[in-house]
Amino acid sequence: MPACSSGVKLANMRRGAAQQEVDRTRPSLTAIQGLVHDVLDSVLAHMGAVLEADVPFINEVSFHLQRMRGKLFRPALLALANRTEERPDDREVALGAVIEIIHMATLVHDDSIDRSSMRRGRPTLNSRWGHKVSVIMGDYLYSRAMTEITRIGDLELIELAARVTNDLTIGEMVEIAHHGQLVEDPRQYFFLIEKKTASLISTACEMGAVIGAREQREPLKEYGRRLGMAFQLIDDLMDYGGEQAVMGKPVGTDLREGQVTFPLLAVLPHLSPAERRCVNAVFDPQEQATSDDIQRIVDVVRERGGIEATRRVAREYADRAREALVGLPSTPAREVMDAAVDYVLARDR
Amino acid sequence: MPACSSGVKLANMRRGAAQQEVDRTRPSLTAIQGLVHDVLDSVLAHMGAVLEADVPFINEVSFHLQRMRGKLFRPALLALANRTEERPDDREVALGAVIEIIHMATLVHDDSIDRSSMRRGRPTLNSRWGHKVSVIMGDYLYSRAMTEITRIGDLELIELAARVTNDLTIGEMVEIAHHGQLVEDPRQYFFLIEKKTASLISTACEMGAVIGAREQREPLKEYGRRLGMAFQLIDDLMDYGGEQAVMGKPVGTDLREGQVTFPLLAVLPHLSPAERRCVNAVFDPQEQATSDDIQRIVDVVRERGGIEATRRVAREYADRAREALVGLPSTPAREVMDAAVDYVLARDR
Numbered sequence: 146m147p148a149c150s151s152g153v154k155l156a157n158m159r160r161g162a163a164q165q166e167v168d169r170t171r172p173s174l175t176a177i178q179g180l181v182h183d184v185l186d187s188v189l190a191h192m193g194a195v196l197e198a199d200v201p202f203i204n205e206v207s208f209h210l211q212r213m214r215g216k217l218f219r220p221a222l223l224a225l226a227n228r229t230e231e232r233p234d235d236r237e238v239a240l241g242a243v244i245e246i247i248h249m250a251t252l253v254h255d256d257s258i259d260r261s262s263m264r265r266g267r268p269t270l271n272s273r274w275g276h277k278v279s280v281i282m283g284d285y286l287y288s289r290a291m292t293e294i295t296r297i298g299d300l301e302l303i304e305l306a307a308r309v310t311n312d313l314t315i316g317e318m319v320e321i322a323h324h325g326q327l328v329e330d331p332r333q334y335f336f337l338i339e340k341k342t343a344s345l346i347s348t349a350c351e352m353g354a355v356i357g358a359r360e361q362r363e364p365l366k367e368y369g370r371r372l373g374m375a376f377q378l379i380d381d382l383m384d385y386g387g388e389q390a391v392m393g394k395p396v397g398t399d400l401r402e403g404q405v406t407f408p409l410l411a412v413l414p415h416l417s418p419a420e421r422r423c424v425n426a427v428f429d430p431q432e433q434a435t436s437d438d439i440q441r442i443v444d445v446v447r448e449r450g451g452i453e454a455t456r457r458v459a460r461e462y463a464d465r466a467r468e469a470l471v472g473l474p475s476t477p478a479r480e481v482m483d484a485a486v487d488y489v490l491a492r493d494r
Numbered sequence: 495m496p497a498c499s500s501g502v503k504l505a506n507m508r509r510g511a512a513q514q515e516v517d518r519t520r521p522s523l524t525a526i527q528g529l530v531h532d533v534l535d536s537v538l539a540h541m542g543a544v545l546e547a548d549v550p551f552i553n554e555v556s557f558h559l560q561r562m563r564g565k566l567f568r569p570a571l572l573a574l575a576n577r578t579e580e581r582p583d584d585r586e587v588a589l590g591a592v593i594e595i596i597h598m599a600t601l602v603h604d605d606s607i608d609r610s611s612m613r614r615g616r617p618t619l620n621s622r623w624g625h626k627v628s629v630i631m632g633d634y635l636y637s638r639a640m641t642e643i644t645r646i647g648d649l650e651l652i653e654l655a656a657r658v659t660n661d662l663t664i665g666e667m668v669e670i671a672h673h674g675q676l677v678e679d680p681r682q683y684f685f686l687i688e689k690k691t692a693s694l695i696s697t698a699c700e701m702g703a704v705i706g707a708r709e710q711r712e713p714l715k716e717y718g719r720r721l722g723m724a725f726q727l728i729d730d731l732m733d734y735g736g737e738q739a740v741m742g743k744p745v746g747t748d749l750r751e752g753q754v755t756f757p758l759l760a761v762l763p764h765l766s767p768a769e770r771r772c773v774n775a776v777f778d779p780q781e782q783a784t785s786d787d788i789q790r791i792v793d794v795v796r797e798r799g800g801i802e803a804t805r806r807v808a809r810e811y812a813d814r815a816r817e818a819l820v821g822l823p824s825t826p827a828r829e830v831m832d833a834a835v836d837y838v839l840a841r842d843r
Binding site for chain 2: 198201206254258276282284298311313317318319321322324
């Protein structure tokens with residue numbers, strides 16, 4: 146399994162003073178987007194053009210989606226990777242739109258299968274128009290992304306888009322297969338997050354390299370993969386309340402949905418028999434877990450150091466993402482990609 | 495709208511003696527597949543290889559799908575088109591698999607959004623594994639089709655696959671948009687069936703032409719489009735019981751699902767005020783249509799000649815499909831494609 150060979154160790158991680166310094170600055174997404182702000186505006190405009198159809202209903206739904214303006218984190222990384230040799234290629238706009246539309250498609254189908262009602266402060270497609278629209282509109286988004294990248298006409302790029310779309314679905318299928326099961330092997334978890342999250346972030350960086358910094362393709366792809374792993378680990382940590390649990394903020398959503406993530410995996414071998422029984426009970430198909438049961442597991446994970454363990458692994462991936470940047474020319478883009486690592490690590494602060 | 499410009503006229507269709515002769519023979523699909531039987535076996539085997547994943551659960555679901563062996567009508571047409579110049583290209587196997595996997599993906603998502611429980615005598619993915627699996631497995635199929643055609647590496651073919659996948663979703667979105675509405679303009683209906691059905695049959699033929707008979711690309715594409723229109727018209731006619739309504743066979747399914755198809759459209763202008771009120775009532779969102787209401791509309795459509803009118807239009811498309819073959823070299827493949835027209839027309843007999 147790809148994720149296992151990356152040599153992540155839970156222990157022996159030391160945090161340097163410089164690292165702490167950077168963490169304290171809490172880099173904002175705005176700062177990261179700064180260098181490529183104009184590109185991102187063009188990406189948004191281009192997305193609108195790509196998604197336009199002759200069918201008014203499609204435009205209505207697509208307009209609703211576009212108003213859920215995302216963070217454009219992946220197109221930003223693509224544009225940054227495209228600038229690592231300081232000779233950016235202008236296909237970054239179309240490619241950024243393709244990557245963001247693929248991302249949007251995954252969110253639409255995620256919301257559909259999870260029956261989520263809100264996303265980015267707006268009703269999801271399934272809650273607004275129902276199940277049929279969310280399934281087919283997701284298909285529309287995926288297929289428009291493919292027609293758009295085909296228009297660009299570069300086989301290498303098409304291959305990347307096709308492969309990552311397939312990887313994303315493999316990740317989702319693994320997640321569904323594990324649903325409600327206490328899968329204890331961390332390799333399964335790392336395989337899953339690599340497919341469902343790291344793959345797209347990695348592909349965004351790789352595409353940027355292919356068009357603007359071909360010699361840096363491998364390091365930029367690896368940077369993206371490692372950053373993506375850290376990104377998902379922090380996401381999963383936030384579901385256990387992050388470093389400082391915020392009162393009233395919902396926690397344990399993944400657990401409630403039958404998903405085992407790293408914070409729980411990290412503490413599983415260290416539980417008392419009584420604690421272990423609590424965990425088993427939540428995954429017992431015969432029993433209905435209550436909110437108290439879920440909160441109890443969240444508390445156990447926090448008490449047993451699951452948050453710190455997860456952050457350690459995330460930080461190790463983050464450090465290795467930074468390492469991948471070492472051989473790159475010293476450019477503003479590289480600096481911002483370095484700052485993006487801090488942003489990812491500080492998302493739960 | 496593309497379908498409107500095709501000059502279909504409801505009246506003035508005459509049926510020649512030769513045509514009747516052919517209808518009586520009821521051409522079987524087996525006869526049509528005969529010439530390309532080996533190719534279709536290879537297509538099936540190739541589909542299995544393409545869909546194989548490192549994830550056991552994906553293989554389990556995909557194996558279930560593959561046992562729902564379809565008619566492979568589209569790969570058969572692709573292989574026939576590939577033989578119109580008698581120098582077939584062996585990419586037909588991979589392309590046939592791509593086309594059939596795309597078709598399979600549409601069926602999986604169709605069953606998911608319609609919550610159908612059976613397909614080809616086996617439980618659908620949604621009834622066997624639930625909603626999540628059906629949505630994501632459909633995505634997996636679409637994306638595997640794209641990675642496979644990217645592997646073949648011909649931009650023209652990739653473009654065709656991407657475009658048709660998008661067309662299929664546009665057709666589905668139009669169908670959803672019309673759901674429960676009495677859309678009376680036949681142009682809307684023709685636009686819909688062109689996107690959701692004719693597009694894939696046409697693309698199968700066009701792909702066969704691109705690899706094996708490039709000079710015949712336009713006529714073969716047109717042949718496929720017209721054949722596809724006839725195919726869907728006959729499908730819609732079967733939902734009203736076909737030429738001779740079979741006792742006990744379910745009818746009015748489309749109507750029950752709020753879809754207006756050609757048999758109803760054809761008779762709408764000729765209804766008595768009382769009949770029209772019945773139709774309006776079925777599409778009244780305030781009312782719940784009963785089985786009797788649906789049966790009443792089916793009876794009205796049959797009494798008012800909706801079956802014959804639909805068959806006339808289907809036959810006109812069929813004749814025009816045959817016309818598209820006229821300039822092609824006289825080969826066994828062309829003969830079989832001619833017989834495929836009869837097969838499509840005779841599907842409800």
